[in-house]
Amino acid sequence: MAPGEEGKHEVAVHKAGCFCGAVEIEVTGKPTFEGYCHCSDCQAWSAAPINAFSLWPSGSVRITRGEADIATFHKNSYRKFCKRCGGHLMTEHPRMRLIDVYANLLRDFIHQPTLHANYGSKMVSVRDGLPKFRDLPAELGGSGETLPD
Numbered sequence: 001m002a003p004g005e006e007g008k009h010e011v012a013v014h015k016a017g018c019f020c021g022a023v024e025i026e027v028t029g030k031p032t033f034e035g036y037c038h039c040s041d042c043q044a045w046s047a048a049p050i051n052a053f054s055l056w057p058s059g060s061v062r063i064t065r066g067e068a069d070i071a072t073f074h075k076n077s078y079r080k081f082c083k084r085c086g087g088h089l090m091t092e093h094p095r096m097r098l099i100d101v102y103a104n105l106l107r108d109f110i111h112q113p114t115l116h117a118n119y120g121s122k123m124v125s126v127r128d129g130l131p132k133f134r135d136l137p138a139e140l141g142g143s144g145e146t147l148p149d
Contacts, residue, residue, distance in 0.1 A: 015064075016105035019087030023066035027101050031056050033140065034103065034111055036126070039118035045079055046088065049123035052103040052111055055140075061090065061099045096140055119147050 017024045031054040042051035063070065071083045078092040091100040103111040116122075117140075119132035126132075127149050136142025 014106045014109045016089070016101055016107065017087075018066070018069075018082035018085055018089055020082060020085035022069045022084045023082045023087075023089060024064045025089060025101060026062045026064045027054075027056050027060050027106065028062075029056070029060050032098055033114065033137075035113045035115040035117055035130070037117045038120075038122040038124075040121050041076060042118075043121070043123060050126070052113070053100045053117075054103040054106065054109070054111065055093070055096070055098040055100050058092075058097055058099055061101060098140075117142075 011028050012030065013026060013028050015024060015026050033053075033055040035053055037051040037053050038049070042053075043049055045051075066082070069083050070080050070089065073079045073081070078094070080089040080091065081087060082089065088102060089105070090102065093100065103109065113130060115130055115137060116126065116132045117136050118134075120134040129149065132147045132149060133142060134145040134147050136144075138144035
């Protein structure tokens with residue numbers, strides 16, 4: 001270790017991008033929450049019954065390439081996608097002050113889910129032992145009510 005580097009820790013950096021590669025995002029550190037979302041908005045947006053999310057503090061997310069190619073669709077939150085290919089990138093949740101950079105887009109990132117959100121809207125039952133919140137955990141502004149596996 002070089003002098004002056006005592007106490008410094010390596011901060012994880014992960015990159016994500018759109019389908020065509022025009023846009024690149026970088027996240028640093030660790031996500032605040034990781035899990036699966038079953039809300040009807042995520043289902044419609046992703047065309048899938050479940051969205052693997054990783055919620056990051058806004059300051060941990062940086063657009064490193066293609067900012068001019070990003071479009072936004074607003075409905076309850078701000079969903080970002082590439083204007084060129086339509087590839088989904090992230091969703092800003094201003095009320096929570098967090099950004100969901102879709103876990104499956106992050107290269108070299110090991111998704112470690114700890115919960116299911118909006119399980120009250122589920123299309124598919126998942127029996128994995130993780131807590132199933134009817135809407136959201138109380139820390140994210142939800143009721144904190146859980147449902148059975």
